[in-house]
Amino acid sequence: MVNIRNLDPSASPLDYYGSELRRLREEANLSQTELGSILYCTASLIGQIETAKKVPTRQFSERLDAALLTGGVFTRLVGLVLKSQLPTWFQAYAEMEAKAACIYSFQAQLVDGLLQTPEYARAVLGVRTEDDLDAKVAARIERQRILDRETPPLVWVVMSEAVLRQDIGGRAIMRSQLAHLLAMQEREWVKIQILPYEAGAHAGLPGSFNLLRFEDDPDLVYTEDFVQGHMTANPAAIREGSLRYDHLQAAALSVEDSVALIARVMEERYGDQAEPDGRALA
Template identity: 65%
Template sequence: MAHIQSLDPTASPLDYYGWELRRQREAHGLNQAQLGEIIFCTGSLVGQIETTRKVPTRDFSERVDAALGTDGLFSRLIGLVLRSQLPTWFQPYAEMEAKATYISTYQAQLVYGLVQTEEYARAVLDVEHRGNADEMVAARMERQRILLRHRPPALWVVLDEAALLREIGGRDVMRGQLARLLDYATAPWVQIQILPLTSGQHTGMMGTFNLLRFDTDPDLFYMDGYDQGHMTASPDVIKERSFGYARLQASALSPEDSVRLITRVMEERYATPHSTEQR
């Protein structure tokens, strides 16, 4: 069993969080059970987080800040902690994604992570990460916070129609996910286009990819692999993929027609039995 006394606060964001939590708790003269009672959790959970056996959540962090008067310390730390739970090879991309002012993405099979519901994300991540799905889902939800900023990045999503038809997590999960897409379709800085199956061959057939643009840094191209990601700022690649993305946008349905298609699929394919009976 790990002991908090042996934690090296410089080893990782999670180690620092646990070390700092214990330091702040003891400075306030509280034991684990007392702090747990104040923030409506068990003392055992506090102890598990202090010894890095459990990854904290944003809600836990905000409760600790309120209880200990730590001026948002743990609410700031939690972003680093959750980002550290992402696969090592994906973390550099996540850091750049958080700095981007414009994100363009083509998604071939799945809804883009930034606009996934928690239930959809859990169904996807549970396939390969069943042992730490909770941490992975929390990390994905944390990534989405960039869309809630005062000045969020502009996000343009071209989503293959196949992603609407592939039932992930069951009918209710899919209905909730498509409803989320419809919610984002009215957001001022988000555009969603569906690439219909009838479009045939297209410039995204190489697979899912993202383009990131920044205020001052060079543009970046990113493409997922099975256990690694490929990211480059090569001007030739950026030029080629930007042109390819423009062609994808031209081949896709308009945002308005995309809303109509999403609505139709949601109602016809993922309608609840009750709503079907009412027709």
């Protein structure tokens, strides 16, 4: 007999998702193998999700709703599941980010999470450990759904030129990431400026930070250290963050010149070159 793990649906969004999947599958008189055949996945995957051992994707959830005729239950629920996979200390920021009217970001070393490709995000998140890496990447990419809203927030990102030249994951991943930045730049509500090396000492030397602005709520400033994030609405911190961001925007290249630099670095540094093993990049 198969050993079925009993879930406490109230333990977490992932446990609730798994218990509902099992309940509705059994109501439909489908085995895990039969449902897997309908969804073009393995029975093992169904079992892992039902026992909260694997995090479902949004695509899986959409197919599941269609197969079980649930009216979008799992598609709505998967957002909560993926949000729960973010670090506990980051979840409060993610909630505020999703409500913000304007998001201003300065990034000294990495592409902002809202603009990362899945491959780049995987390379970043997998630096120290690959535990639950699929879930971590899916949770980060899920945050980007705010950019596809009918009325998305204004996202204005100033990035150090070092972000473009720091090879994260290999040349193919970096080329794809820079191409993604160029594509995102074409959106009306996304603006990217590059702070060139020639700017010298600048207001962002203390490190990366984000400013969130809202329609009706106080502004927030967010910073991170290697342990956790820090979010505050302290007026003095907001003034300091706003002043620093103004200086960074003034020191950075224009949006148009930034596009040109991104494109140039993409071709010169990550173009059609051979990988160390001799293979050519497409």
